[in-house]
Amino acid sequence: MINYIIKRIGVAIPTLLILIAVTFYLMHAAPGGPFTSERPLPPQVLANIEAKYGLDQPIWRQMINYLWGILTEFDFGPSYKYHDRTVNEIISHGFPITLKYGFWSFIVAIGVGIPLGAIAAIRKNTWIDYLAVGVSIGAQVLPNFVMAPLLIIVFTLWLDWLPGGGWNGGEWQYLVMPVIALSTSYMASIARITRSSMLEVLNTNYIRTAKSKGLPTKVIFFRHVLKPSLLPVISYLGPAFVGLITGSVLIDIYFSTGGMGYFFVNAAFNRDYSVMMGITIVVGALTILFSLIADLLYAWIDPKIRY
């Protein structure tokens, strides 16, 4: 187990390096640069600025310098657009915000999705099942860029219950709408996956065996049905988490939460190379971490998988 974790981390390092190299190259290959604007700067001024940020050097040199900065000083460089802020500052400001509403969305998606799917499976072909399936299909087809303004119209403009945006240190009033908008489609997917996998498990021979042993329904459900039903859900959670982090772009735009998604998109528009790189590395590392956690969870549930 420990060996397996070390091995996975060992593989993670070259993976991250490849990610950095490809992103770095693609970013620079795209036409334009951080200092291109509609009114072109005089060539001499542009050359001076580019020299200041090291952009006049060959790309491989720039990348090595960049990596060297990260490895020696954990310095992700200065932002090209926000002149008074470093990438470290931007990430350490935006990331906790994204993490907070992303985490709660994750909890809500799991906490509502799994029970909803389970109830639908147990009460298959009853009104409860139809309702649960209806709700999850509805939640799935409603994209969050529709959901977010709808929530604002209802809860802010009509009912005046919740603030229409802002963060304010992450007080709960400011969290509710972003979490609902972000979590619903994941909740719906988790509910559907849980329902179909649980239906499959309920039809297996070993559940028939459990019934023939005269065990109470509760014991059968929690000991025999639940664990195997969750396997497909777990393999969905890794990618879902990444989706929650990157999908936060729209949340940041609609609710002015100030998370990383906002900076990520702006960085791409502005060719803010260093901010883009910084966020890419953080998200990439998290993706690797979460797929490792999902694999470990998998091995914990399924005894046939041993590392």
Add this chain to the structure above:
Amino acid sequence: MSLLEVKNLKVEFETADGVVNAVNNVNFSIEEGKILAIVGESGSGKSQTVFAMTGLLDHNGSATGSVKFEGEEILNISNQKLNQIRAEKIAMIFQDPMTSLNPYVRVSDQMTEVLVHHHGASKSDALKQSINMLDAVRIPDASNRIRMYPHEFSGGMRQRVMIAMSLLCKPKLLIADEPTTALDVTVQAQIMKLLADLQKDFGMSIILITHDLGVVAGNSDDMLVMYGGEIMEIGKTENIYSAPTHPYTQGLMSAVPRLDDSEERLITIPGNPPNMMKSPEGCPFSPRCKFAVDKCNSDSPALLKIGNSDHFRSCHVDKEKIL
């Protein structure tokens, strides 16, 4: 009083294409300490008969009639009441030992939960009893192996685990639904020997469902032949073996390959099993029966006693014509 008495049992399944009559008017009983074999090809309704008895039909299935266990009605009673009988009085083992044990739960947990639930045994006590039971079904090194997961056992060993698990509460009746079908021949013989030994030790009754006549021969007191959800013939195993009085039973017997037969082709019963969707008019076997007369296609034959014996057959054709 018989241990188990089944009367006019009918099982139906509602499907998208219509109602399937899986079991039609089945009557039989089993005495204490006896082994009854239920024989028939796939889809003859033999498994559904016992699933109906223990309330294990799929959601779209329903059963009517009467099943009395120790004189008490158990058909269509509440799940709570059934749970007091299951494992405690009537235990089951199933066809495929590879899938009948939960692959995600240790054998120890799957066994002890039976005792913890039915007898309120403590965990450690239940574990001790489970290990003893694994010893009884001759699993070597039981105290260590009990901690393993099902996939760490071979097929035959898994069926032994299933048997041990089913016997934990010393049930009065063991229903074995094709217990050897998924196993290879040498293991089959071991498992049947084990079941026979345990039956003597525990003094229980067994309903042995199988399509393998070789398994029936040495291992049962009575036998019941099913076809198309109906009973064709029922009686003492030795009597049916020495003189099968129903064309279907005869067909089954002659389809068993023999080593001393010079004929190279295997003998089969021509035709296919009936479509259970249409309630069969007349005898379900009549379209495949070489003795069929006109009456067979219109009137369903009753299950009638042959002379003074306890041998019953349902066939319009005279016994003498068949023999």
